[in-house]
Amino acid sequence: MKKILIILITILLTGCKNYTEINDLGVVTGIAIDYKDEQYKITSQLIINDTKTEIKVYETESKSIEEGIAQISKLSNKEIFLSKLKLLLITENIIKEKVNIYDFFLRDAKSNMDFYIYLVDENNIKDILSINNEQNGSALYIQQMMTFNERNLSSSTKLDFMNYVYKSLEKGINIVYPTISIEEESIKLSNLSSFNYNNNKLDFNENESIFFNMITNKTDRTIFSIPCEDKEFTLELQDIKTKYKWDNNIFNINMSLTGKIKNYNCRYNINDNKTEKILTNITNIFIENNMNNLINLMKKNNNDFLGIGNYIYKHDKNYFNFDKDIWDNHINELNINSKSNANIISIGEIRK
Amino acid sequence: MKNEEKINSISLSLTTISLIQSSFWGILTSFMLYKSENATIISIIFGYIISLFISKIILCFFEYKTSKSLIEKFKYIYGKFSPIINILYIVGTIFTYIFISYRLSSFLSSEYLTETSELLFYVLILLITFYIANKKTETLSKVSTISCFIAILIFISAAISLTKEINIENYLPLITVSNHNILLTSIVFSIYFSAPTIYINIIKKNNLVDKENFNKYFYISNIITFLICLFSIIITIGVFGIKLSNLFSYPLYSVLKKIKLFSFIDSLENIGVMLWIFFSIISSSIILISLFNSIKETFNLKKRQNKISKLILLITLLIIPMILFKNNTLVETYNYTYIPFYIFLFLIILIILSSILSKIKK
Numbered sequence: 085m086k087k088i089l090i091i092l093i094t095i096l097l098t099g100c101k102n103y104t105e106i107n108d109l110g111v112v113t114g115i116a117i118d119y120k121d122e123q124y125k126i127t128s129q130l131i132i133n134d135t136k137t138e139i140k141v142y143e144t145e146s147k148s149i150e151e152g153i154a155q156i157s158k159l160s161n162k163e164i165f166l167s168k169l170k171l172l173l174i175t176e177n178i179i180k181e182k183v184n185i186y187d188f189f190l191r192d193a194k195s196n197m198d199f200y201i202y203l204v205d206e207n208n209i210k211d212i213l214s215i216n217n218e219q220n221g222s223a224l225y226i227q228q229m230m231t232f233n234e235r236n237l238s239s240s241t242k243l244d245f246m247n248y249v250y251k252s253l254e255k256g257i258n259i260v261y262p263t264i265s266i267e268e269e270s271i272k273l274s275n276l277s278s279f280n281y282n283n284n285k286l287d288f289n290e291n292e293s294i295f296f297n298m299i300t301n302k303t304d305r306t307i308f309s310i311p312c313e314d315k316e317f318t319l320e321l322q323d324i325k326t327k328y329k330w331d332n333n334i335f336n337i338n339m340s341l342t343g344k345i346k347n348y349n350c351r352y353n354i355n356d357n358k359t360e361k362i363l364t365n366i367t368n369i370f371i372e373n374n375m376n377n378l379i380n381l382m383k384k385n386n387n388d389f390l391g392i393g394n395y396i397y398k399h400d401k402n403y404f405n406f407d408k409d410i411w412d413n414h415i416n417e418l419n420i421n422s423k424s425n426a427n428i429i430s431i432g433e434i435r436k
Numbered sequence: 437m438k439n440e441e442k443i444n445s446i447s448l449s450l451t452t453i454s455l456i457q458s459s460f461w462g463i464l465t466s467f468m469l470y471k472s473e474n475a476t477i478i479s480i481i482f483g484y485i486i487s488l489f490i491s492k493i494i495l496c497f498f499e500y501k502t503s504k505s506l507i508e509k510f511k512y513i514y515g516k517f518s519p520i521i522n523i524l525y526i527v528g529t530i531f532t533y534i535f536i537s538y539r540l541s542s543f544l545s546s547e548y549l550t551e552t553s554e555l556l557f558y559v560l561i562l563l564i565t566f567y568i569a570n571k572k573t574e575t576l577s578k579v580s581t582i583s584c585f586i587a588i589l590i591f592i593s594a595a596i597s598l599t600k601e602i603n604i605e606n607y608l609p610l611i612t613v614s615n616h617n618i619l620l621t622s623i624v625f626s627i628y629f630s631a632p633t634i635y636i637n638i639i640k641k642n643n644l645v646d647k648e649n650f651n652k653y654f655y656i657s658n659i660i661t662f663l664i665c666l667f668s669i670i671i672t673i674g675v676f677g678i679k680l681s682n683l684f685s686y687p688l689y690s691v692l693k694k695i696k697l698f699s700f701i702d703s704l705e706n707i708g709v710m711l712w713i714f715f716s717i718i719s720s721s722i723i724l725i726s727l728f729n730s731i732k733e734t735f736n737l738k739k740r741q742n743k744i745s746k747l748i749l750l751i752t753l754l755i756i757p758m759i760l761f762k763n764n765t766l767v768e769t770y771n772y773t774y775i776p777f778y779i780f781l782f783l784i785i786l787i788i789l790s791s792i793l794s795k796i797k798k
Contacts, residue, residue: 092563190683193547197693198702246680246694253679398608 107133110162114223116173116209117149119183125206126152129171129213129221130160139221141213149188166192169199171223172245173213173264175206180283186249201243202226203261203277211266222271226264229273238303239293240273255406256393260288260296280387281412292381295374298324299337299390307346310370312363318347319367319428328392330399335392337375337422343367344430354431364428371424383416392418444645447577448636449653450584454718455632456661457587459776461712462539464628465669465688467773472621473678475611476669479618483625484662490630490784491658495651497791498641506637506726507733513793522734525786526727528779530753532632533723535776537561538757540716542767543686554767555758562753564717569724570746573639576721583714591664594708595671597695602674612678624777629661631780632719634787638726688712 114129127143144155157164178185189195204212216222233240240262251259258281263274275293278286288296297303304324309316321341329336345354345363352359382390393411396403404411468476501509510525511518541557549557568576611618636654641647672681672691684690689712692705731737731745761767 086567088563092560193550196703246676249683250677250680253683254677395605398605401609401612 104163108163109133109165110157110160111165111168113139113168113221114171114173114213114226115169116175116204116213117178117183117185118175118206118209119177119181120206123147124149124152125209126156127173127209127213128153128156128164129223130156130162130164131168131221132160132162141210143210149185166194167196169195170227172199172201173204173209174201174261175204175209176279176285177206179203179261179279186245186252189245190249197245199245200227200230201245201248201261203263205265208264208266212264212271215266215269215271226271226273229271230262233273234303236307238297238306239275239290241276241293241297241302251391254391254394256388256395256397256404256411257391258387258389258412260389278387278389280385281410282386284385284387286381286385286387286389288381291374292378295378296389298339298341299326299375299378301326308370309347310367312350312352312366315349315351316347317345317350317363319343320346321426328395330396333403333419335396335418335420337379337420338425339371339375339423340425341371341427343426343428345428345432348431360428364426367426367428368424371426372422375422375424379420379422383418386412386415388412388415392420441572441574441639442643442645443574443577443639445647445650445653447581448639448644449650449657451577451580451718451722452633452636452654452657453584453587453661453664454580454715455635455722456629457664457715458536458540458712458719459628459632460665461668461688461715462543462686463535463773463776464625465672466682466685467770468621468625468669469673469678469681469687470770471613471617473612473682474607474609474673475613475618476621476673477607477666478610479621479625480662480666480669482618482622483629484666486622486626487629488658490626491633491654493788493791494630494633494636494784495654497787497794498636498650500791500794502641502647505640505729505733507730509794510790511733513790513797519734521786522730525783526730526734528783528786529635529723529727529730530749530756531779532776532783533720533727533753534757534760535772535779536716536723537565537720538761538767539772540713543689543712546685547689554761558757559754561717561720562750565720565724566746566750568717568721569728573725576718576725580718580722583718587711587714588660588664590708590711591668594692594695594704594711595667597697597704598671598675598691601694602671603677604674606674606677607670624773625665627777627780627784629665631784633658634783635719635722635726638722638729 110130110132112128112130116127118125123145124147125143125145126149127141130140130142132138132140140160142156142159144152144159146152146155153164174185189197213222216225230240230242234242241260243259243262248259251257258278260276260278263277265272265274275290276288276296278288280286294306298306305320305322306324307318307320309318321343324339324341326337326339329338348354350363352362382388388411393404393406393415397406404414468479472479497509501512504512507522510521514521538554538558541561542554544557545552545554568579641650644650668688672687675691675694676687681687681691689705689709692708695704695708696702697704727749728746731749732742735741735745737745
């Protein structure tokens, strides 16, 4: 019995079947999907190891994503390897046509599902995927760019694939996409964008993008220049934490944070005890105004990008019939309160 | 005491962890999440409470005529009808083996070697379990004990790694399905949770070194198993949310993909999934030992005849899935959950009936 087992294991499990040389693999690091006239336009960034390592971009058109990938394999003469995918670019057409792109990646056991999604203009796809091919390729470049952005300004935010699927399936929430554009022949991480139920696009400005990240707990630090009379002071915000509460049909958003003064030009004497109180007050008003601006933007565009509907569904599922009615059309009827609780903890190394 | 094996109560009770977990991980989770959604947590708790009563009956039957094996007990209770009962038990056990092992092979085929046939994995599992089962209960109990500790260690480390990914909001709203669905999944869970423990009968209670401690260790193992089931579901829903969890065929495996150490060590799900592989191999081996013993005792086989019967059993276990799973509709739908459920239900009814008759006979 033991001998039979050893012989069988030697024959069956030594992995000679379906063996692929690394030189025959086309490692996909970035992929872009567009959808037009019932055709998928797939653009792929491939790392190819022949005599030397090269990054190449291929474009195909097909009836399905699977077919498109197969055609790229044919064009590149490589077996497509999806496990190292880092970047998925999608266009407005994909969102407006409500094309289900996650099905392909979830169903394919070889996809590791650990990549990020960005919204791009359909005309920029090839440029974005080709621009850094002399170095490490744009997929890695964009990943690095996002890391630095999150560490400092937080005007954009990552949308990982699983989070994208999660939000696609949940009730009462619209997905907010990070966007990428081309400016002066280089890749730029732009502000956020979102689409409501009726496919109306909403582009955030930088301030709105930062406040979206703060309200949805996607960032815990950022920098703002806050006006104080006719001057300004710069505050580095830290430990940002936002809590929601649904109480008596009123939605409450409470944000708590701490701040460190990085630059100070106001007229108030910083050594005066009252100044800290004044600056805290100014900061709270500034933050609350920006929060209210974002809430008004949400109501005006009928776009629940904050996921308030989702929160309400989870805490009071009988409040609204999410299955029969369109939540986005009712968001403007909602009573929303916002409150900021800032605490300035440091004025830096100088007393001026 | 010719050919009588002695094992201790801890080893035997630890095998129940593998027996229960093997079907829970592969077959039951996606069905429960689909039927009860977030209320699966409630179903598991209710189901466990129901299973305690069934486990009590199974334990009582285990304690009945402690010098007799399961088949000998059937022979004693059912008299001239015992061959029919024994054959029904053997058929039920054959199908239990097939459903547990084939699920593991279809998982390995779909997640790892997609171009390799499920049947090939099944053959390998069959050969491994056949080899282990031939080594008798004593060896198996030692392997099972070590595997159980490794599996529990893997589970704890995976659970700790995933705790930071949990979003409390994902548990709300807790009840989105009808009471009927919650009740159905509670019953299915209780049957899946208690029925596999019937296979503790692979050994006579008298052959336990410390038989007086068995019940205590049995309930401790039972609680550990319940906690593993409960926390694995709590973590899966907490990390993915119910809608996303429902998309996956193997949600407990998919959630393990979220584990990352130091933000650069990934693919740790492949270590995590060893837990299910351990449980399935051990439980399939236990079921196979039960089959060997049952066939031998039912037909009063001699040594040579016994070897031939094992060979016939091997061929039977190979041929049935080739016919049963010829098309994919059974493997990839929730019907896969119902068949083991009916087999387990039959086995439980058999044990309950036997317990009642044994009481009458007394």
